[in-house]
Amino acid sequence: MEEEELECPNSSPEKRYFPESLDSSDGDEEGVLACEDLELNPFDGLPYSSRYYKLLKEREDLPIWKEKYSFMENLLQNQIVIVSGEAKCGKSSQVPQWCAEYCLSIHYQHGGVVCTQVHKQTAVQLALRVADEMDVNIGHEVGYVIPFENCCTSETILRYCTDDMLQREMMSSPFLGSYGVIILDDIHERSIATDVLLGLLKDVLLARPELKLIINSSPLLTSKLSSYYGNVPLIEVRTQHTVEVVHLSGAQKDPLQAIVRLISEIHRAGEKGDIVVFLACEQDIEKAYEMVCQEGAHLNPELGELVVVPLYPRERCGLFKPVEETEKKCHTQQRRVVLTTSSGEALIWSDTVRFVIDVGVERRTVYNPRIRATSLVTQPISQSQAEVRKQILGSSPSGKLFCLYTEEFASKDMSPLRPAEMQEASLTSMVLFMKRIDIAGLGHCDFMNRPAPESLMQALEDLDYLAALDNDGNLSEFGIIMSEFPLDPQLSKSILAACEFDCVDEMLTIAAMVTAPSCFSHLPPGAEEAALSSWRTFLHPEGDHFTLINIYKAYQDVVLSCASQSGVEKWCHDHFLNCSALRMADIIRAELTEIIKRIELPYAEPAFGSSENSLSVKKALLSGYFMQIARDVDGSGNYLMLTHKQVAQLHPLSGYAITKKMPEWVLFHQFSISENNYIRISSAISPELFMQLAPPYYFTNLPPSESKDILQQVTGHLAPISTMNKEQTPREKCPEAADQRCSLQ
Numbered sequence: 001m002e003e004e005e006l007e008c009p010n011s012s013p014e015k016r017y018f019p020e021s022l023d024s025s026d027g028d029e030e031g032v033l034a035c036e037d038l039e040l041n042p043f044d045g046l047p048y049s050s051r052y053y054k055l056l057k058e059r060e061d062l063p064i065w066k067e068k069y070s071f072m073e074n075l076l077q078n079q080i081v082i083v084s085g086e087a088k089c090g091k092s093s094q095v096p097q098w099c100a101e102y103c104l105s106i107h108y109q110h111g112g113v114v115c116t117q118v119h120k121q122t123a124v125q126l127a128l129r130v131a132d133e134m135d136v137n138i139g140h141e142v143g144y145v146i147p148f149e150n151c152c153t154s155e156t157i158l159r160y161c162t163d164d165m166l167q168r169e170m171m172s173s174p175f176l177g178s179y180g181v182i183i184l185d186d187i188h189e190r191s192i193a194t195d196v197l198l199g200l201l202k203d204v205l206l207a208r209p210e211l212k213l214i215i216n217s218s219p220l221l222t223s224k225l226s227s228y229y230g231n232v233p234l235i236e237v238r239t240q241h242t243v244e245v246v247h248l249s250g251a252q253k254d255p256l257q258a259i260v261r262l263i264s265e266i267h268r269a270g271e272k273g274d275i276v277v278f279l280a281c282e283q284d285i286e287k288a289y290e291m292v293c294q295e296g297a298h299l300n301p302e303l304g305e306l307v308v309v310p311l312y313p314r315e316r317c318g319l320f321k322p323v324e325e326t327e328k329k330c331h332t333q334q335r336r337v338v339l340t341t342s343s344g345e346a347l348i349w350s351d352t353v354r355f356v357i358d359v360g361v362e363r364r365t366v367y368n369p370r371i372r373a374t375s376l377v378t379q380p381i382s383q384s385q386a387e388v389r390k391q392i393l394g395s396s397p398s399g400k401l402f403c404l405y406t407e408e409f410a411s412k413d414m415s416p417l418r419p420a421e422m423q424e425a426s427l428t429s430m431v432l433f434m435k436r437i438d439i440a441g442l443g444h445c446d447f448m449n450r451p452a453p454e455s456l457m458q459a460l461e462d463l464d465y466l467a468a469l470d471n472d473g474n475l476s477e478f479g480i481i482m483s484e485f486p487l488d489p490q491l492s493k494s495i496l497a498a499c500e501f502d503c504v505d506e507m508l509t510i511a512a513m514v515t516a517p518s519c520f521s522h523l524p525p526g527a528e529e530a531a532l533s534s535w536r537t538f539l540h541p542e543g544d545h546f547t548l549i550n551i552y553k554a555y556q557d558v559v560l561s562c563a564s565q566s567g568v569e570k571w572c573h574d575h576f577l578n579c580s581a582l583r584m585a586d587i588i589r590a591e592l593t594e595i596i597k598r599i600e601l602p603y604a605e606p607a608f609g610s611s612e613n614s615l616s617v618k619k620a621l622l623s624g625y626f627m628q629i630a631r632d633v634d635g636s637g638n639y640l641m642l643t644h645k646q647v648a649q650l651h652p653l654s655g656y657a658i659t660k661k662m663p664e665w666v667l668f669h670q671f672s673i674s675e676n677n678y679i680r681i682s683s684a685i686s687p688e689l690f691m692q693l694a695p696p697y698y699f700t701n702l703p704p705s706e707s708k709d710i711l712q713q714v715t716g717h718l719a720p721i722s723t724m725n726k727e728q729t730p731r732e733k734c735p736e737a738a739d740q741r742c743s744l745q
Contacts, residue, residue: 041134042104043134043157044137048135052133052134059090062094063085063090063238063239065094066237070235071083074235075181076102078212078233080214081214082222082225082232083095083216084217084219084234084235084237085216085239086239086388087218087388088394092216095115095214096113096115096126096158096183097130097158104157108157108180109180110180110210111179112158112178113158113179113183114160114166114181114183116161116163116182116185117161117163117346118163118343119186120146121346125349126144127142127143127159130158138151139153140155141156141157141158142157142158142160143159144161145162146162147164148486148584148591163193164193167193171436174440175440176204181212181214183215183216184197184198187217187218188217188220188221188418189418190417190418196434198447200437203444215229220383220416221384222234242397243393243401246403247406247407248404248406252404256287256288257291259359262402263306268300272335273354274337275337275338276348276356276357276392277340277356278344278356285341289308289339304335305333306337307337309339311340313341313343342362348392354393354399354400355401356390356393358401358404359404359405360381360410364378364424365425365672367455369426369452369455370644371644372426373641375673376674380414382414383415384417385418389401422451423449423452423455427451427455427456427458428459428463428489431460432463433483435463435468435483436475439475462489462490463479465627465695467479467493481599481601482496484595487592490628491511493624494507494511494624495508495596497623501616501617501620502616503613503616503617507621508589508593509585509589510548510549512552512586513549513551514545516582517581517584519551520653521572521576521577530576532658535576535653539655542617543663543666544682545617545621545681546683548681549608551582552582555571555586556586559586618683618685618689619689622667622694625669626667627698628668629668629685630666631710632664632665635662636662637649637650637657637662639679642707646677647677649679650679650682651678651680652678656682665686667683667685668681668682691711699711
């Protein structure tokens with residue numbers, strides 16, 4: 001396609017390729033072959049298939065299609081273009097294709113197209129959909145890159161990726177020279193990675209005048225974006241929704257009961273269409289699942305079957321899409337009920353949804369830098385989120401949105417926009433990235449919402465404790481190596497410490513298992529005892545980290561012994577384990593192993609099972625997680641955090657909770673302040689081991705407590721055992737020690 005064609009308002013290449021013989025067909029291939037001149041796909045040089053023309057008709061019906069010429073004209077004449085449109089208008093699938101046409105027209109002289117997504121599920125599904133619409137092969141002309149999975153080649157023209165993966169790409173290519181067009185999608189989600197990209201790309205655009213930046217935004221965010229980027233072109237996609245919104249008159253004492261009643265009433269009324277329910281948290285999904293299943297069992301079977309679909313946005317679940325034709329023949333009368341939480345909006349891709357039920361609140365994870373812990377806080381959703389949930393109903397003429405909150409609540413208690421994740425999350429990983437990118441001269445970042453100074457200071461302090469910074473506050477040699485791993489800095493530090501303690505193989509397994517979704521399945525009602533009995537076979541006396549190694553090794557043995565995937569899935573099902581989570585752990589571990597090889601770190605032979613190896617693994621864990629220690633203060637499982645005065649219990653799935661053997665001191669992977677204060681994934685340690693591995697100036701800064709006094713008593717009998725920590729003394733007393741902190745033995 002030549003550039004002149006793009007500038008002509010009356011020519012549409014797709015329409016020109018559309019043969020009359022297919023005007024009323026449903027994609028009959030013989031009709032295409034009957035054409036005298038087959039049009040060639042400019043992206044791969046092959047003739048278009050009949051499916052291309054069928055999908056083209058669907059594309060032309062999208063609301064955004066009317067704006068194609070306006071968009072292409074602005075793309076040619078400007079460096080930044082903002083596209084404002086509601087959900088389902090087509091901006092995530094069509095804008096990238098138009099940008100690919102632009103890059104083709106200038107013969108890719110500045111690179112290809114990359115489009116970011118917040119959710120890895122949507123990145124994958126959009127790539128599949130767009131490859132289908134462009135009539136090319138997934139993984140060749142169109143591909144995707146998500147954490148621990150790359151489905152692209154060096155020849156890929158258009159790639160979808162998660163925002164954190166594009167951010168990581170900047171570490172090796174700060175000015176993103178492989179791309180001529182960068183599209184930032186899902187801006188309304190306000191993830192940390194998206195906000196970082198928005199800020200850094202300002203400088204990249206100045207350094208590369210030929211680079212184009214497209215920002216896909218919801219209408220409520222356009223004014224903020226315009227003031228942030230200045231006077232840039234805005235393409236507004238207008239859609240008309242005829243959704244009936246029903247607000248409940250008063251507050252609901254039991255929202256779950258109200259939801260079950262509503263679902264029952266909708267089903268009895270006989271109106272066709274699927275139902276999507278937005279709940280506050282994942283625990284509510286599990287409760288609602290049980291309640292709706294029980295209610296469905298008592299409904300008249302002549303009304304059709306209620307199929308309950310739990311959709312967990314944080315897990316690697318599929319999207320909610322239309323039922324395939326083959327499934328329709330098997331299930332003539334079905335109504336699907338989707339139970340999801342915030343961020344689940346992006347996973348609803350079905351046009352069969354006719355009813356949405358919204359509780360109007362969400363449970364958010366808010367990080368408190370003072371105590372280095374997260375709190376689970378139930379808050380009203382934003383008005384922008386409420387609007388997106390309404391848009392899920394699309395152009396359905398009979399769509400209904402049931403709000404389990406009043407109009408007054410929506411106007412007074414809901415903020416206009418969703419809070420930026422940067423203002424509510426730990427910033428340690430972000431600061432490590434910013435320190436790394438500063439090496440390329442891109443350290444300054446003009447954030448749309450400034451992070452809290454207290455959070456930034458805590459992140460810098462944590463990186464200093466982890467020996468990732470030098471005396472000047474720049475990345476140390478050790479910090480540079482840590483930044484190579486796509487993990488939490490504490491986990492990266494533990495892996496590097498494992499190189500010193502000869503337990504890399506075991507530490508990589510732990511890192512993969514805690515990074516992947518939980519390997520324990522969501523249990524159906526009544527299966528708790530059977531599950532606990534099965535899980536007991538994997539328990540390790542040294543702690544949960546070691547139990548995870550046992551589970552992974554058992555899974556690997558089954559994979560090697562089973563001839564088919566179905567055999568592996570059956571084993572997982574029989575042991576109440578999440579097969580997809582274990583597969584993901586396998587993928588993560590393989591990539592971490594590749595990183596270890598690439599940067600040539602020492603890799604000792606596995607020795608799991610020996611007492612010496614168990615001690616080494618604990619040393620490696622403590623090297624990264626010395627800030628996450630708790631002590632059982634009363635002998636009954638009430639653990640007091642060493643860094644603050646919060647008390648927590650071991651999670652019910654912890655091996656110690658199952659066996660009722662509570663160690664006095666534990667190192668834990670995760671802690672959240674909520675209704676049930678649980679510490680997750682914990683292993684026993686000794687005070688002596690802690691004092692040998694924790695940096696002295698971290699211990700000095702701990703608040704006074706009985707636990708600190710106990711630790712203080714053991715210091716006179718110890719000698720340092722880790723070269724990575726023994727030199728870490730207070731900076732003002734020994735500034736020259738910083739250079740020695742980075743050494744790897």
